[in-house]
Amino acid sequence: MxxxxxxxxxxxxxxxxxxxxxxxxxxxxxxxxxxxxxxxxxxxxxxxxxxxxxxxxxxxxxxxxxxxxxxxxxxxxxxxxxxxxxxxxxxxxxxxxxxxxxxxxxxxxxxxxxxxxxxxxxxxxxxxxxxxxxxxxxxxxxxxxxxxxxxxxxxxxxxxxxxxxxxxxxxxxxxxxxxxxxxxxxxxxxxxxxxxxxxxxxxxxxxxxxxxxxxxxxxxxxxxxxxxxxxxxxxxxxxxxxxxxxxxxxxxxxxxxxxxxxxxxxxxxxxxxxxxxxxxxxxxxxxxxxxxxxxxxxxxxxxxxESDIIIEGDVAAQQAIRFNIFQLFQTYTGKDDRLNIGPKGFTGEKYGGSTYWDTEAYCVPFYLATAPQEVSKNLLVYRHKQLGKAIENAEKLGFNRGAALYPMVTMNGEECHNEWEITFEEIHRNGAIAFAIFNYIRYTGDQSYLFDYGLEVLIGIARFWKQRVNWSSDKQQYVMLGVTGPNEYENNVNNNWYTSTLAAWCLKYAKEAADIVKNQQPEKYNSLVKALNFDEAEFADWADIVEKMYYPVDEEKGIFLQQDGYLDKEQILVKDLPASERPINQKWSWDRILRSCFIKQADVLQGLYFFEEDYDLDTLKRNFDFYEPRTVHESSLSPCVHSILAAKLNDEARAYEFYLRTARLDLDDYNNDTEDGLHITSMAGTWMSVIEGFAGMRVREDKLQFNPFLPGKWKSFSFTIGFRGTTLKVQITENGINIKNSGSIDLEIGIRDQYYKLAGNAEIEVDNATLV
Incomplete structure (x- = not known):
């Protein structure tokens, strides 16, 4: 470093x-x-x-x-x-x-x-x-x-x-x-x-x-x-x-x-x-x-x-978060829906400068809150424009009837990644795109996106998942064979929990989206159904898969297994690895990595981050406490997810520890790889660690919620976000939280478990004594 x-x-x-x-x-x-x-x-x-x-x-x-x-x-x-x-x-x-x-x-x-x-x-x-x-x-x-x-x-x-x-x-x-x-x-x-x-x-x-x-x-x-x-x-x-x-x-x-x-x-x-x-x-x-x-x-x-985060009491942290925000805006401005975000942006050649699933999973939340709505919308329109290519990509692998497989790596919609375990098997990228559509609508309230673009993409993705699973007569359930999850230190596994969970969610959400469009814009729905040669009988197939999907679990430990057979691996913790053998991707053979229990980046925990409201805190804690000690964080995308989940669990020390791993990743050359370019997409994860982690910001039932804490080294932090036509300035101090609404739109804001009316051009202040 x-x-x-x-x-x-x-x-x-x-x-x-x-x-x-x-x-x-x-x-x-x-x-x-x-x-x-x-x-x-x-x-x-x-x-x-x-x-x-x-x-x-x-x-x-x-x-x-x-x-x-x-x-x-x-x-x-x-x-x-x-x-x-x-x-x-x-x-x-x-x-x-x-x-x-x-x-x-x-x-x-x-x-x-x-x-x-x-x-x-x-x-x-x-x-x-x-x-x-x-x-x-x-x-x-x-x-x-x-x-x-x-x-x-x-x-x-x-x-x-x-x-x-x-x-x-x-x-x-x-x-x-x-x-x-x-x-x-x-x-x-x-x-x-x-x-x-x-x-x-x-x-x-x-x-x-x-x-x-x-x-x-x-x-x-x-x-x-x-x-x-x-x-x-x-x-x-x-x-x-x-x-x-x-x-x-x-x-x-x-x-x-x-x-x-x-x-x-x-x-x-x-x-x-x-x-x-x-x-x-x-x-x-x-x-x-x-x-x-x-x-x-x-x-x-x-x-x-529109986007600044102000940190009092920690100059290094202040410098780092602004550096991350600065580089994100230098990379993507949202003016052109043909452009997207490469993992290295304009700072180097690595990863080809192409688009990955990083955009939907990590960057969309940042632009939703810090830029005009059109900016994040254009990131989604980019994928809609390439739907035809996604269908061609699926056809090359033997899928049919309009099934769409979005590429892992692309410039123009065609898959252009040449590692088989990525090209063929890291199919969870489809789910990240569907989730980004859901996330965009949840944040902005812009359901018209479904009418004009979203539903067509969701149907293509759902058709892919329908054909990608197969029925196990032994289990009497649907299984997902031969995949690679976000943890790329496991290849060609069966029933990756994250991939299967995401697939079932996509099928469920595609049906919900279809119902919305059918009820609110029946003419557009009928036109789309005709254009896609869509038979509503497909809904029944989707529902059957959702109901009967197989998920690997360990009942004794109370955890979701990353994939079948994960516990057959020798269970060694990262803390027991000699420093001389880290990072393992530079010190170990690939064969040894694949046979180890070590996790490159959040996998099961990525799913729990996306769908946290579906799981209670005890379930989240059991899985977090099991998988975190086995995660080497050798992907720049990993620490932010751990930081957000730790904050959710009120584990403030670990939330801040994981934040530090990502905040100055490039400024301090943490992984000895900054010379070939910055980690642009993980910079969005740094922003997420502050806003979704320390401030605990979520959107639930069309309302913003906050569950804040102040890192011990900071005197205060504040940030600006845009939300549904208004701009909010949020400040968190050791005494509590203050939120100013600079627009004319009235909002209802959740702080911890209580809701408050926030009128336009007004502010609310809630002290910690009230929050307890």
Missing amino acids: KNYIKADEWNIIEEGFDPHLNKISESIFSLGNGRMGQRANFEETYSGETLPGNYVAGVYYPDKTRVGWWKNGYPEYFAKVLNAANWIGIEVKIGDEILDLSAAEVSDFKRILNMHEGYLERSFTAKLKSGKTVKVKSTRFCSIADDEVGAIRYSISALNFDGQLTLTPFIDGDVKNQDSNYDEKFWEAVNDEISENEAYLTLRTKKTAFEVCTGSSVQLFKNKEEVKFTAEDIRKEKFVGQTFSVEVKANDEITLYKIAANLSSENHPKASLLANCKSVIKNAAAKGFDALLKEQVEAWATKWQ
Whole structure:
């Protein structure tokens, strides 16, 4: 675990340059705006260890996966987000020496990610081999006010010499992914153009034929006075740049402004891509860096007003939760229902930048409470748009009659994961999508979603579960064979409790949803039934499965078994594992892991989290006390679920312990894997730990409920949430809870076991004595 990020409420601060930490910092200080993003690579040349990363949302490459052990049903490719053209590049030469922090003597290095205002700032002093010394300060951001635009202000001062500075701002599309097979490059040149102070480069992806035009406009200032320059144009393979030189004297400051844009053929006709990019650049350059930054600051102020969590008494915790919220909003803004959330967002290549079940299980609750309703709705519309592909995915595995199997990993709706135990067996992802529909409607009250989108998806999912179970004549029950649950340290098991529980719930909920649509919108219902060739006799089949589903249990221990035969494993607790053997996914063979009792992430407990109202506290406690000591939490998605359940059980110490595991996971490089990107989707779990764990927020019977506690190290915490057309500010102190309603809508709020009327534009305060 690293501990080099300075504690600060609103900033992520790195002081001093350590090349061994550089790739970690490149992840931590990443920028994005939902449409594009970049790792915190340096603008100037860096020959040290680095992971370049510039990404454009929705642009991917279908890397071929067929190998010798390919089987029917395997995906044809693994989709991966592409490292796109580097637009931030500025080569700097002092005389004949290139500025390179890997070759220079670096001092006064400081990197600051200003989360409140949404920009990255870096400063340093560099002494070159010649003894010449320069001071550099750069500021850059990806605009969330105009999500095709990025901007850089790069200032360099000569400290101890007179001479020549040569600057070459460039766009480099001759890039590759870190995991490229045989260093394959995925971009082909379409065209380039350089004129006056502007440069444009258009690239096309192989196979998928996405086109992206990257453009830039530059301005040069010397000691705050604009300099008119004559540049030398540079063209190389998939590379455009402009070189110009400036004579300087000691203490002169040269400032380069670089306004850039990335436009994709996903949003613009290919024939007008270049012209549209020029228009975007022209408008952005006319505003200038300062005006663009002002828009950025104002846009982030709105974001924070809707979503901030304020923690008093623990700066490290305050910094961590804001970092998680900041990165979530940099990753997804909800403006485009064709886009989704990759586990690494715009911070790295791992997991291909694709969509997993993380979105529905972890991210939807965050966006429901912290963003306009349309944002979380678009996450669900994304899945509806891909229903046809989900049906095709199921057909490839032998299912029929409109059964839908949503992919474990996808860019466009097709399954593109190439591990059999995931592709074929981790089918609980279907249930997560159905639960997200339920969760969205429960939170927003927007039942119209069922009429327009939801029911069609739920029927496809229900048809899948109907065909996926089979009748056991021995048990006289329905069983679920050959699955992998959330705990991926168990593959190809029978009757995973979580998967079976989720399947039965999906069948039950699909019938309930059908009844709602039939009763409230009979014309839409009849139209959908006809389009899907749906026979209401299918309802009886679903009900039979719900009634007769088999679930493995251990009556003596009073627990749900993770799957058949789980207790046949040697029952060793995590606390008895030597530290030298952790993490087991790096120290043990896969065979040994599969034969162990150890759990990668919440499995049975994931189901108890989703459906906690169906189980009493004694049942929850027995299962929690049994499974938690066997869980190694080697998935970033695991600790938050344990934290929420511990809080539900009034186990405040363990609730806070699990929260700490997830809150600073990336900032402290807890699992030694931050260098390849941040854990974006688990960051939503951090938010859930605070709001659903410590504040105990739930929606029951269309009402918000709170069951709060204050972590011992905190003086208070407060947060803002949106709920059904109004905004609430909730503060929890050692004395009790205060809730302010800033809207005009009256609400009924549950606090512990009592309900209170909260009028519009009013507040309620309930002290702990009243709550006891």
